[in-house]
Amino acid sequence: MNDLVVNLARWQFAATTIYHFFFVPLTLGLSVLVAIMETLYVTSGNEVYKKMTKFWGKLFVINFAMGVVTGIVQEFQFGMNWSEYSRFVGDIFGAPLAIEALLAFFLESIFLGVWLFGWDKLPKKIHALSIWLVALGSNISAFWILVANSFMQSPTGFAEANGRLVMTNFWDLLGNPNVWVQFPHTVLSGFTTGAFFVIGISAYHLLKKNESDFFGRSFRIASLFGALSILLVILVGHSQGQHMVKTQPMKMAAAEALWDSEDPASFSIISIVDQKQQKDLFSIRIPGVLSLLSYNRFSGEVKGINQIQAEYEDLYGPGNYVPPITISYWAFRVMVGVGFLMFFIAAFALYHVMRQMDLSKMKFLKFMPFAILLPYLANSSGWILTEVGRQPWVVYGYLRTADAYSPNVTSGMVLTSLIGFVLVYAILMGADIYLLRKYAKAGPKLVESNENHDDDSYWN
Amino acid sequence: MALNTIWFILIAVLFIGYFILEGFDLGVGILLPFIAKTDTERRMVINTIGPHWDGNEVWLITAGGAMFAAFPDWYATLFSGFYIALFLMLIALIIRGVAFEFRSKDDNPVWRSFWDWAIFFGSLIPAILWGVAFANFIRGVPINADFRFVGNFWDLISIYSVLGGLVTLSGFIVQGAIFLSLKLDNKFSEKTRVLGLKLWMPNVVIMLAFVVQTYFFTDILQVLGVNPGVIPVGAILTLLSVGWFIQQKRLGWAFIINSLAILFSASTIFRILYPRVLVSSLDPANSLTIFNASSGPYTLKVMTIIAIIFVPIVLAYQGWSYWVFRNRITSHPKDLHY
Numbered sequence: 001m002n003d004l005v006v007n008l009a010r011w012q013f014a015a016t017t018i019y020h021f022f023f024v025p026l027t028l029g030l031s032v033l034v035a036i037m038e039t040l041y042v043t044s045g046n047e048v049y050k051k052m053t054k055f056w057g058k059l060f061v062i063n064f065a066m067g068v069v070t071g072i073v074q075e076f077q078f079g080m081n082w083s084e085y086s087r088f089v090g091d092i093f094g095a096p097l098a099i100e101a102l103l104a105f106f107l108e109s110i111f112l113g114v115w116l117f118g119w120d121k122l123p124k125k126i127h128a129l130s131i132w133l134v135a136l137g138s139n140i141s142a143f144w145i146l147v148a149n150s151f152m153q154s155p156t157g158f159a160e161a162n163g164r165l166v167m168t169n170f171w172d173l174l175g176n177p178n179v180w181v182q183f184p185h186t187v188l189s190g191f192t193t194g195a196f197f198v199i200g201i202s203a204y205h206l207l208k209k210n211e212s213d214f215f216g217r218s219f220r221i222a223s224l225f226g227a228l229s230i231l232l233v234i235l236v237g238h239s240q241g242q243h244m245v246k247t248q249p250m251k252m253a254a255a256e257a258l259w260d261s262e263d264p265a266s267f268s269i270i271s272i273v274d275q276k277q278q279k280d281l282f283s284i285r286i287p288g289v290l291s292l293l294s295y296n297r298f299s300g301e302v303k304g305i306n307q308i309q310a311e312y313e314d315l316y317g318p319g320n321y322v323p324p325i326t327i328s329y330w331a332f333r334v335m336v337g338v339g340f341l342m343f344f345i346a347a348f349a350l351y352h353v354m355r356q357m358d359l360s361k362m363k364f365l366k367f368m369p370f371a372i373l374l375p376y377l378a379n380s381s382g383w384i385l386t387e388v389g390r391q392p393w394v395v396y397g398y399l400r401t402a403d404a405y406s407p408n409v410t411s412g413m414v415l416t417s418l419i420g421f422v423l424v425y426a427i428l429m430g431a432d433i434y435l436l437r438k439y440a441k442a443g444p445k446l447v448e449s450n451e452n453h454d455d456d457s458y459w460n
Numbered sequence: 461m462a463l464n465t466i467w468f469i470l471i472a473v474l475f476i477g478y479f480i481l482e483g484f485d486l487g488v489g490i491l492l493p494f495i496a497k498t499d500t501e502r503r504m505v506i507n508t509i510g511p512h513w514d515g516n517e518v519w520l521i522t523a524g525g526a527m528f529a530a531f532p533d534w535y536a537t538l539f540s541g542f543y544i545a546l547f548l549m550l551i552a553l554i555i556r557g558v559a560f561e562f563r564s565k566d567d568n569p570v571w572r573s574f575w576d577w578a579i580f581f582g583s584l585i586p587a588i589l590w591g592v593a594f595a596n597f598i599r600g601v602p603i604n605a606d607f608r609f610v611g612n613f614w615d616l617i618s619i620y621s622v623l624g625g626l627v628t629l630s631g632f633i634v635q636g637a638i639f640l641s642l643k644l645d646n647k648f649s650e651k652t653r654v655l656g657l658k659l660w661m662p663n664v665v666i667m668l669a670f671v672v673q674t675y676f677f678t679d680i681l682q683v684l685g686v687n688p689g690v691i692p693v694g695a696i697l698t699l700l701s702v703g704w705f706i707q708q709k710r711l712g713w714a715f716i717i718n719s720l721a722i723l724f725s726a727s728t729i730f731r732i733l734y735p736r737v738l739v740s741s742l743d744p745a746n747s748l749t750i751f752n753a754s755s756g757p758y759t760l761k762v763m764t765i766i767a768i769i770f771v772p773i774v775l776a777y778q779g780w781s782y783w784v785f786r787n788r789i790t791s792h793p794k795d796l797h798y
Contacts, residue, residue, distance in 0.1 A: 065561035068514065069554040075524055079539025080546060086539075090532020091755040098525030099766055106774045110781050113511030120794050166756040293562055406540035408608050416549040422549055428558055435565050435582045 008414040009081040009455075012421065016073050018380050019425050023067035025379050028142060028187055029194020030060045031135035031178045033225060037218075038128040048214055054196065055444040056218070057131070061116065062435050064430065066108065073421065075101075075452045081414060085394055085404035090157055091166040092173065093148050100144035108137030142187050143179075150178035152395050153386070154247040165398060178247065181240040182386075188233045189382065192342060193375035195226025199349060205358045211443055216359055222355045229344040234339055238293070245294045245302060248396060249314070251389035253305045254325045255332035256290055257283070265290035265302035268329070275325050278306070303346030316397070323391040331385035338378040345371055463760035467530035468737070471523055471768060472730040478519035479590070479628070479726055480635070480719045485509040485516055487636015489556065489583025490629075493576055494639070495652060501575060503564060503796045504789050507536075508643040513560060517553070526760055529763050533607050533753035534737040541601060541609025542593060545616055549589050556582025587632045588625040589781050592616060595670075597626025598678045598732045600741035607748055620670075620677045623797040627670045630663035631722060638706065638715045645790045656714070657706045667699055667725070674732075678739075683732050691731060695724035 028097040035058050041049035075097060078086050086093075111133040118127055148154025151158075158165045167173065205211055221305040244254045252258075257271035257280065267289035288298045303311075305322055312321040346370075352362055359365065394401040439446060488509050496502040528535040539546055555578040563575030599620055602611035637656030641649045671692075674680050684692065698721040705714035733739070737753055740746035754760065789795045 046649060061561055062565065065558050069557040072517075072521060072553055072557075073550050075521060075528075076539055076546060076550060079535045080543055081527065081540075083536035083540035085531055086528065086536035090528055090535060091759050094525065094527075094529030094532055094535065094755065095759055095763055098522065098529040099764065101518060101522035101525040102766070102770050102774065105521055106515060106778065109514035109518050110778050113515055113779050117507070117511040118784060161756070167759045167762070170758075170762045371737055406536075406543075408610060409540050409543055413543050416544070420547060420551060424554060428554070431558070435562060438566070 002405070002407075003402075004411040005405065005409060005414055006402050007416055008411055009409075010401065012081060012414060012418045013077065015418070016077065016421055016425075017239065017387075018383065019429075020067065020070040020377060021073055021383055022376060023063050023070065024138075024142070025186075025190035025193035025375065026063045026197055027060070027067045027138050028135075028190025029192065029225075029229075030056065030197060031131065031138050031189060031194075031223065033194050033198055033422075035050060035062050035128070035131045036221060036225075038131055042124050042128045048217065051214060051444050051448070052218055053131075055214075055447050057115075058439055058447045059197075059201075059436060061112075062432060062439070064112065066432050070425070071133075080417070081405045081406055081409065082394075083406035083408070087398050088164050088404070089151070089395055091164065092149040092155075093149055095167065095170075096144040096148040096151075096173070100141050100148075104137045104141035104144060106137075108134045108141065111137065139187055139190075142190070143183055146183045146186060147176070147179050149386075150176045150182055152393075153182070153390060154178045154396055155398060160398075165395070171208045177243060181236060181243050183252045185233060185236045185240050185382075188229045189375065189379055190237065191229035192233055192378065195229060195346065196342065196372050196375050197223045198222035199226060199346075200372035202368045203359075203365040204441070206445055207365050209360055212360060214444060219349070219359060220353045223346065223349040226460070227343075227350040230339065230343045230346050234343060237336075237339065242294055242296075243395050249303045250305070250308045250323065250391065251328065252326040253303060253308055253383070254323045255385060256302070256387055257325055258290070258302060259306055260304035261307045262302055262304065263291070263301035264299045265294065267293065271329060271370060273329070274323050275322070286439065318393070319400075321392060323389050328385055330387040331381040331388065335378050335381040335385060337379070338374050342371070342374050342378065344385055347376075361447045461743075463529075463757060463764055464754050465523070465735070466731075466764060467526070467754070467760060468734060468750045469527050472727070473576055474519055474523035474526060475730075476723055476726045478516070478523060479517060479632075480722050481516035482513070482586075483628075483632040483635040483722060484639035484715075485513040485636070486583040486587045487632040487634065488640060489579045489636075490587060490633055491636055491640065491652075491655070492583075493580050495655065499572065502572075502642060504648070504791060505640065506560065506563070506579070507789050507795060508640060510560065510740045511781060514557070515781065517557070524636050526763075530755055530760060531737055531748075531750065531753040532755060535746050537603060537607050537609055537748060537753075541603070541611070542596075542616060544613040545593065549586050552582045552585035552589075554582075584629070587629045591624035591626065591628030592621045594628075594726075594729050595621040595740060598674070598680075598729055600678075600739035600747075602742050603738060603740035603746045603748065604742060605746050607746070607753070610742075618677075620673050623666065623670045623673055626666045627663075627725075630659065630666050631718075631725075633686065633716050634663050634702070634762060635715075635722065637717055638702075638711060638745050641706075642711050642715055642791055649788070651713065653706060653709065657703060660703045660706060664699055664703070667696075671696070678732060680732050688728075691724050692728040695721055695728055698724060711752065 037049050038053040079420040111130040115130040156176040157169040159168045199222045200219050202215040205215040257268050257273050266285035266287045273280050291300045291304050294302050309321050392400050394404045492505050496505045559575040559578035563572050596616050604610050637652050641653040698717050702718045735750045736747045738748040
């Protein structure tokens, strides 16, 4: 009975969170890109940048709305489905959420309103400032939610008191080393998502020789922005992996399907595991490379699943401390593989831009609209690794997910809300994709014609 | 004053701010399909709240976050206890928020009509549920000695709580009508003013019925005494005088007075609650209070410092955004942005 409630609540969290995070990264990246475009307009006075701001801004707003509304569920479902968790860590976890609302949500939503409706009402500079504040708000929001999430990954700045965790040092909460790898990694992934979005849609139009100046400029800005961002994502990701080896060795062991400790440790090219039998069905590994990734040298022990399991049994008592290996393993590979693929694509695009080649003649542009999906794949895989790899813990080392649920909530209630959210989300996804496709394909003309419509019915 | 009390007041302020601000945009959303028939009219009505609704809603998000941070047991018991009600509220807020952004981005009349109704239901459901929720806060819900809610959805539905739902519903609609009469140009302003006046009467009747019932279903008499004091009396007096201001076409004042009515009414509810945050109908000892449901003193101190620094900044720029969009909405294309 309780297992069913926990499992349904897990599914609900997974479904609503992955869905929410389809929209957030594009908000993070596209807000900055639109802000750059409007700044170019204000500083250069060139009307094409205004047109770009409006066109990409329209797509930004369609996406932004979805991120905002699905975010409300995020904030409330801790109390709904995970009330024991909320009681256990509320003293610490509630604070960044409240601060996020106060510092970030007000900023982004109020200035988005100002930006959307203030074109004719504000001086240009103030108007451009408001989209920068939207971008700032979105990225501040990412910071605080990652402060909260980092506490779940490797808790800092707290003590145990009366069966719950309490905050003892706010600065330690913010100074959590996990924050300072996870935050740049997430935000830069968002920038990459925004860049691939702009690159993909621009490529579509460049091939059709539609508004070449407009989309050429968009393509160039996004290529530079995207290539820099994905490079930094990979570099920060490397540090993050090393941090993970230190703080959450089990997650790394699962992500590498490393059953037993090795020194030097091998990197898996492909492993198919049978978690129940605790063995590999098939595996190819390169010796030493996992040590290299973990410590920047070809030696050094990386602990295996079996050793960590034994260690944790001593530490936390009997239990199964191994996360779902296959999911962690493949999520890790998809994230890293797609990350590198994006790096090559962005670098290739940037190379053509730097050489000032005629973009409309480039065959590879055909693939760019499809490449829009790549960051989404990498983003979701990254979070699946982060959250699934932390299991069975919800707060690493302190609270198990299975103990975090709401005891008074029945499986029927969770199932009802799960089905409800999934249905509504599916409809909204359909509408969202429909609108994005429509506006993206039509290009800047549709946005302009919407602005100049003349409807005098009110006066007649 | 204890930090626990300060946070109780701050959360009350956030909810009251939410009711006053989102109150009018929920009201506008409910009135939308009935007062605006042509597409231009609908766009005008939506654009009165277009720049504001999202910022207004953040008052709720912040209230929720503040509950979580300052009183985790209140947050946990309430949200897991009022599960189905909260689920309905979330669905409503989701479709409503998306509808504002999506409805005008396609010309298909079926598309637009779909999202207009999404705005209507997305506004109607929260407007009712807030009254239901707050009536239950003071009336009490089944909470056991472990602070766990042990009832179900139907325990939240009673004559008293439904009446509470009608109070917020009618109050928000009046708030929305007055706001529209302030923000739309002449022809429409008058139409919504007359509507506001018509709707104000039932609002008063429902409110008085709710007040009478409150004496039967809650411990208001023990808490406030025979003389309830300035705030509850102020709630009734302001509500009664709103009609006069609407009739005199002093719409700015009508909006302020109706906002005061919301302020005083909600303050009364919080006053009845204090120092409890959720009343147990099983045993008064099981009620959650600002002491037994709270975070530790350190967290409260940190959050207080952050609130002192940032709340005034937020108020300043939100106030500024209202000033930027102070003009009435006309049917001129420049007012029909979306």
